[in-house]
Amino acid sequence: MNVTFWGAAKTVTGSMHQLNVQGKSYLLDCGMYQGRRKEAEERNGKFPFSPNQISAVMLSHAHIDHSGTLPLLVKNGFNGPIHASPGTVDLCRPMLTDSATLQEKDAQFLNKRYVRRRSINMNGGQPVEPLYTTVDAEATFALFRPTTMHTPTEIGPGVRYTSFEAGHIFGSTSMVLDLESDGRKVRLGFSGDLGRPGLPIVRDPEPLPAVDYLILESTYGDRVHEPIQSVANKLADIVNRTYHRGGKLIVPAFAVGRTQQLVLLLHELTNAKTIPRLPIFVDSPLAVNVTEVFRKHPELFDAETMEFLNRHEDPFGFNRLTYIREVEQSKALNDLRGPFMIVSASGMMEGGRILHHLKNNIGDPRNTVLITGYQAQNTLGRKILERQPEVPIFGEPMRLRAEVQELGALSGHADRGEMLEWIKPIAAGLKKVFLVHGEVDQQTAFAAAIQSRYGIEAVSPERGESFDLAT
Ligand SMILES: [Zn+2]
Structure with missing residues (x-):
């Protein structure tokens, strides 16, 4: 044995x-x-x-x-x-x-x-x-x-x-x-x-x-992570700061877990008027499918989320939020002016649509890259987290001028x-x-x-x- x-x-x-x-x-x-x-x-x-x-x-x-x-x-x-x-x-x-x-x-x-x-x-x-x-x-x-x-x-x-x-x-x-x-x-x-x-x-x-x-x-x-209670305040600060600069908030997030948690937090902050109503795009066909699985299993929610559901609110689909499946819609985000937020996978920035959004946005100091999960060694995510002045995207070196923030408590x-x-x-x-x-x-x-x-x-x-x- x-x-x-x-x-x-x-x-x-x-x-x-x-x-x-x-x-x-x-x-x-x-x-x-x-x-x-x-x-x-x-x-x-x-x-x-x-x-x-x-x-x-x-x-x-x-x-x-x-x-x-x-x-x-x-x-x-x-x-x-x-x-x-x-x-x-x-x-x-x-x-x-x-x-x-x-x-x-x-x-x-x-x-x-x-x-x-x-x-x-x-x-x-x-x-x-x-x-x-x-x-x-x-x-x-x-x-x-x-x-x-x-x-x-x-x-x-x-x-x-x-x-x-x-x-x-x-x-x-x-x-x-x-x-x-x-x-x-x-x-x-x-x-x-x-x-x-x-x-x-x-x-x-x-x-x-x-x-x-x-x-x-x-x-x-x-x-040691920051206490969970601090997440909402920190997230609100980051959103507000980027909003007032007219910037975009780029959030690389695993399609499962962090995306839905972020969406729920943003929903609560918008309801409480702590953050302005900015458009939020969840750009990941996988996140869309996964969110559907979440809806199917309410028995797995914690008490707070259940309360949300019982008040007939949909925690994952409030009205400022757009889920994006199609590549064309995803590309259209390049021409859209800020402020707005894009949540997209993959979380360690090793593949997926997030790479296009990073390529288009990390050179602009008005924008913020918000990191919510663990970044393994040798990944692009780790390089951005370490704020290396230049990072490779699709094999090309790109200047990193955007603000980089980490929300470790949401780990x-x-x-x-x-x-x-x-x-x-x-x-x-x-x-x-x-x-x-x-x-x-x-x-x-x-x-x-x-x-x-x-x-x-x-x-x-x-x-x-x-x-x-x-x-
Ligand atoms: Zn895991």
């Missing part, structure tokens, strides 16, 4: 952990690695195990860095069930379809360039195939098994899975795995991505029951104190903590904090490292 860490090992993306019990293999998450292009292609293109030997997948939530290579797993022979909460299952449909479409478009673009270069006898590399297609994504949906939270489910011999609210995004879960092998019983916990208590829309993270071992995320293992990830509080009720019984989903400096500091506060050993597994789960 052991666990091997294949992704999110000393990094924040590509979450994937392999569990072996009674001779069978299982995956916890099957996420896409994001970072430098070459490295990402290599990592994502090939699994370090045979997909057809995996018996089942247990998926913590729908974010692509946790779910994004599921269609590739299926394409390569995996045929077992994928267990996830009903909200996650519904979110995965638009998200994986969108991801497959991006892969297809990427390959199309590269192949056009290949044909063009070959026609003039230039070395254009090799034709490429998409990582996976919408057909592979479609085959994946058939394998999903919506599994309600708090319902223990037998996954295989000696493996029982129970999931709990993680408070990170819609439908996100932490999980407990009751494992049994050779008469030994072990309980393994997996935090998934852990949210902050008090975040708008989603419910608060639930504590886990006692476990022997815990796989714990550590995105902000060495950071979907718990900070150091919140994570320490989350493990407090189970700390006494923990034998070991495996830190994943964090960069090295965050993990080192967080391991020390866990050790000094609770006296528990916390390790940061290398990619490919295995640990025996002995009782």
Whole structure:
């Protein structure tokens, strides 16, 4: 009985952990690695195990860095069930379809360039195939098994899975795995991505029951966020300042979670007349589809959002807001004068329509780029967050003159104190903590904090490292 860490090992993306019990293999998450292009292609293109030997997948939530290579797993022979909460299952449909479409478009673009270069006898590399297609994504949906939270489910011999609210995004879960092998019983916990208590829309993270071992995320293992209560004031200041300059507010946001939270906050601020009524465009076909999934699952809202709904207000569609699906409409925003706000994906600014908006707007000091989520190393988002004077967009260096602001409190990830509080009720019984989903400096500091506060050993597994789960 052991666990091997294949992704999110000393990094924040590509979450994937392999569990072996009674001779069978299982995956916890099957996420896409994001970072430098070459490295990402290599990592994502090939699994370090045979997909057809995996018996089942247990998926913590729908974010692509946790779910994004599921269609590739299926394409390569995996045929077992994928267990996830009903909200996650519904979110995965638009998200994986969108991801497959991006892969297809990427390959199309590269192949056009290949044909063009070959026609003039230039070395254009090799034709490429998409990582996976919408057909592979479609085959994946058939394998999903919506599994309600708090319902223990037998996954295989000696493996029982129970999931709990993680408070990170819609439908996100932490999980407990009751494992049994050779008469030994072990309980393994997996935090998934852990949210902050008090975040708008989603419910608060639930504590886990006692476990022997815990796989714990550590995105902000060495950071303390601003209190959630400060978000509204800070957001209002940023909106007002940009508005009075006649500027545009460019908000790169993950299609899931942050977009809907921002929209809800802006709605409240506009109602309270704290900010002027400025036009807001949510420019992401994915955000539009995802918002529809949100509407379908009111049971996953927190009490505040429920109250909003009960007053017959639509938290995601107030009248100053325009959802944009079509590319032409998106392009038309280039010619529109400010002030207004554009919310668009991707959140780490690695692809999608946000790149066009950044290209057109970061050179103007009247504008503001508002960052709401984690920016991984080597992403464009990280470079902008660090306010580098020049940043590359579509391979061209661009001057960064716009104001850059960060709304860390809206982060979907718990900070150091919140994570320490989350493990407090189970700390006494923990034998070991495996830190994943964090960069090295965050993990080192967080391991020390866990050790000094609770006296528990916390390790940061290398990619490919295995640990025996002995009782
Ligand atoms: Zn996530």
